[in-house]
Amino acid sequence: MTVDTSSADDSTVGAGAETLAVAAAVAAGESVLTRRFGSAITLVAPEDLAGSGPATVVRARVASSPFALPRTLVIKHYPDPPEPGRPDPFAQEAVSYQLFTALAPEDRMCPELLAHDGRDRVLVIEDLGGVPTLHDKLHARDARGAERALLSWARSLGRLHATTASREPDFNALLRRLGGPVKNEDAPLPAVCAQLPGLLEELLDVETPEPVQQRVMEVAERAGAPSYRAFSPVDLSPDNNLVTSGGVRFLDFERGRVRSTLMDVAYLRLPFASSADALALPPGMSEAMIAAWRSEVVSVWPGLADEDALAEHLMDGQLLLLWVLTWEILPELDLDRHATPISREAALVTWWRELAKHSLRARLTHISEHATRVAAALGARLGPHADLAFYPAFR
Template structure:
């Protein structure tokens, strides 16, 4: 009898590679700390922290030293070199933390950067401990705690925007110092105006009118505009946010950049829509989150004090957000069977229905009618139960 040991062998190789990556991250962290403080610093008891990006992330304890370092810290090591001509996640994250470290502690909304080095491609940041993530709050069974966490997230997002408004030149100057591009552009924006109409026509039989195409073009121009520019983590998913005693803190800036804050604000209407596990929130929750965000930014952007102006701007951004989700998700869906309430099929139907509702409120009649047609076409294929379920905290 032949025994298949390939799985065990592959697991052993992965484990060994993981140990080597962990050791490399610790060594890089010790090196940059030693250079930063001018004396040898040793890190012990390394703990690998899961992450979805290219970095090896490690929590480690600092051996007693004469420096005012915390007892534990987090090392993020990017072992792969930058690819010329492409965005560099190490540079974007390092510059993001540098931008925040220059702010007052109550304006940072993220861990403090303790040291970084472009040669070793490593960052050492403050350890915020074992605080729950926003995802933990949404998947638990405490609706009050989840509501408080969402409002804290919205306030933190507003404070992040207000604290970094008008800092685009600073961000790009820091990025160039680390060898990054002069500007970070979204290469997919141009495709939004051409690919989605073909998808909607070919897969759903819904034609996109010229007025709606013009609305999308306006949304793309808004996304490219420097108006309301502020820092964005870009990766707005609940597993990238820690719920601490001082409020929600953002993690993972590997795609961090300066862009119009209205792109992020659209996520207050369709929270975490690009996250694969995104679910629905109860009535009124998004409106409360928008109010919390607006309270933080209105001193920087006074026009947002006008309800009609804010609704108009948010609807334009929401249209682009739904458009982009459709471009990414629609070709992957199974439109031949009924959707379950936890599926991406149900999520897409819900996002289009929400867009129709909000566009109606903002008197964007052409968008509202188009969104209602798309939602109806999706619902006709996906069945009567294509309503997205609430997060467990709100069931």
């Protein structure tokens, strides 16, 4: 007898797979904790936290343990190994947590790593509880609360950079132990930047003058220099940041690595620009965030106490991040329809306008003129409403 399953409820099948994944994560968590502490530890009442990456993320309660463990823990289980030649998100995350767990508690800008195992590809970390994320704060109707959260985020980012500025050898050594590749850039920055002028000409009919290309390539090369390097979570989306009573704490280090802070500091000018739903901040907010970030890093990089040096660092980061984002985003955009104020299209127009404004202030006339032409070409294609809206907290 043949059973016809073509009409089966896909949601039921999916729910079964999720249940099995949660059970596997709990079993892996119990196993690594038992090996770590030398006695059986039982976890119960698992809650699927629906992680967006390759890991199954589960909160579970410690039912029985002879040790003083927290009441609840978070388990991240990576059941599938990476494709050959690809970075391993488990290794990146495990090493990132190891790096921070070795620091003093006041310098730890993330939950504490309690146990991990490369064989089971599992991490068990501290549960910070049901506190709001930065995304929650930006989408609530409390402008003051959102401002405080943003300044806390900027300070935490600065503290993260300051405490890891000299830790690249440690990070690389830990990564080698877990078999992860030390060099883990998404794409070579000079190669990416070299491709954008062709895209701008093909899709927007905007030429990129040689002085502009030369400046961008210099910045891209500078991003590989040893100065101003520190750990970066890379994925700085607002929903990956918890707003705790002790300040903002970072989550999700699946792409974490040491790199130039040029890319991170650019988020102070282009807030959370890599997020698909990135919106705008009110005037003055970016400047306040920059001041909060600098207050944490100036003891490590005293050169940034100089206003001109800081302005150049910010300008370089903004320029580089926008070129990379445009290279990624532009080919995927629908340039034949009017943009809404909460669209990716509106974001790109606004960011090029911001680059034009800041580069003009820096007396980089060739950069400003080029950015103005790109913004105008985008605006002409996307209509009169291609202005990025504020986050709901500031409307």
